[in-house]
Amino acid sequence: MKRIGVLTLVMFCMALVGLAQTTDEFKPGGRPTMRIFSNYHSTFSDGETASAFELTRVYLGYQHQFSKELFGAVVLDVGDPGVGSLQMTAYVKNAFLRYRKSGFEVNFGMISTTQFKVQEGNWGYRYHEKSLQDEHSFNSSADLGVSVAYQFSEVISADVIVANGEGYKKLQNDSVFRTGFGLTLNPVKKLTGRVYYDFSSKEHTQSSLATFIGYETDQFRLGAEYNKQFNRRFQENQDWEGVSFYGTYHLAKKVKLFARYDKLYSNTLAGEAEAWNLSNDGQTFIAGIEFAPVKGVKLAPRYKGWSPDDSSQPAVSSLYLNCEIRF
Template identity: 30%
Template sequence: MKRILNTTILLFLLSSLPSKAQDSTNVYNFDFHKVKPIVQIFGTASYNFDENKYEYSFSRAHIGFQYQFNAKWNAKIILDRGRSTSVGKITVSDSAGNKFNIENTSKEGSYYTMWLKFASLQWKVNDKLTLEGGAILQNHYITMERFWGLRYVAQTFQDLYWHIPSSDLGFIAYYKFNKFFSVDAAITNGEGSRVKQDSFGKVKIAGGIDINPSQKIQTRIFYHNKQSGINNSAAEQLLSAFIGYKPTDKSRIGSEFNYMKNLDNTDGLKSYGFSLYTAYHITRKTELFTRFDRLLYNITENTNGNIMGDGNTLMGGLSFAPVKGVKLSMNYQGWLPDDNVKPQNRILFNMEYKF
């Protein structure tokens, strides 16, 4: 991984050299003018009223590049920071010898380990069909995330509560029938890009439909079926629906509903809910936003307890973009559980910069 990071930094440095120097040393005819650097950083400072606790963290640190071979072929490599090792699925036995499958989502290792998050090769076959393979960007909540437009402030529903990874190992195909209707389908590892294929060869199959009747309205329906790496475990199934509406150039309103059956391949564990969000540009650089989430669970006796429980999330604040590529936000975020146990009320200052 250290070698990959050094290679990425070296490419950034070489891309700034004069073209004559490149021509004299570039034995592989690598065109550095076709390299596009990718840098995106999220930082957060927060104060928790309920716990009287201050925190500062980096939730994202992407560094990488994209290379355009020609009009049809391109490749992308992106590193991210974080505790890249997860415990994952484990099996435990009781005194009678009965086995239970447990999903352990805890992370191990350094908080600032760089790991390969995306490494994909894309082929634009024609104006309608695009194929991509490798460590790819999944197309599950990306439509909602882009419409929400404030990922540096908070994740969208599936990412925030169910922690579905944005990247995975596999293949995805996009087909655009026209400007109103398009579909996509993917077959992936199902474990995220940090985990190799399980010994049972189980995969995740996913598909989505986008219907955009006008420039003001966009909709999406998505489904995935993820088999478990532990034999005889229940298949996780996700169904989501989204509609976004932009009444004017200054405002947008989004709504999504998500239903998860056998969450984390736990038989009978269901979770579902919806998210409503709206944003309005007060000025060209300043945006006012609000959001409301409702999260519910249908808990079984086999549930291992690693869930948030029923509750509501409230968000609201301002997003300010002083220059292109930089965003700052002062906002409130609250988690209000139905049982009123451990509510979370926080004031946050978020930042994003990218180029």
């Protein structure tokens, strides 16, 4: 915690210096925010069908611009914990200050992590499907800690994050932190590449490698990623890998087509006949169309299929109508 305390002090000192140097008139201001994720779906598996309405997420927040450089936000994540159809649980997902000036940025508090933030932005459909790493818990989307980023030029930027490592739904109860380093490249205007590596040590060291390449134009965007986690959950030699390919095509001003393919696979330990995480290995197929009839509302009828590597498990197919409402 001493390391985070020092970084916090540095951040606030820099913020004060920045405020003292501000000469242009600035009017502080803030606003409330809200996002709602809901769906209706039917799932087909092994000759059985199940249908349901779901309210999967509600994000309630407030953000405030204190100065040109200093910004703060608080966001509550109200979601279904999976323990009861009528139960919802609230967590503080974000509660942070951000200082940004001249290509330099510091975030402190309950912040968004950086492992798959770029990938999630390129995928673009968080309201109906998390990115591969988020969906399969390669890391949490938010955590308590500090991140520092610097834009060296239009071509290259780098970032460092030191975080709790437990995610925003758990409190830190030890001195083990998760430290990550990222490098983002934009060699040409529409092309983005990123490499990220992090590690966290207990009896064994868990580390993660995340790579991404994406291309975006006014008409379409494409993304591909390869991810690997070594000693997953600090279990020696238990590695898990995943690839994800996705794309979007703008059919009309308010209509988009999208598709995605994920593949997860784990290694086989010495002396074992099957992969250690076989029950979670497999392929996911997603395809659909998104309509944005008015600002702040998105509707997406889509198909999702799961094909497990474990031959004893049935394949699963689902039809969804997803909705996002944003204020």
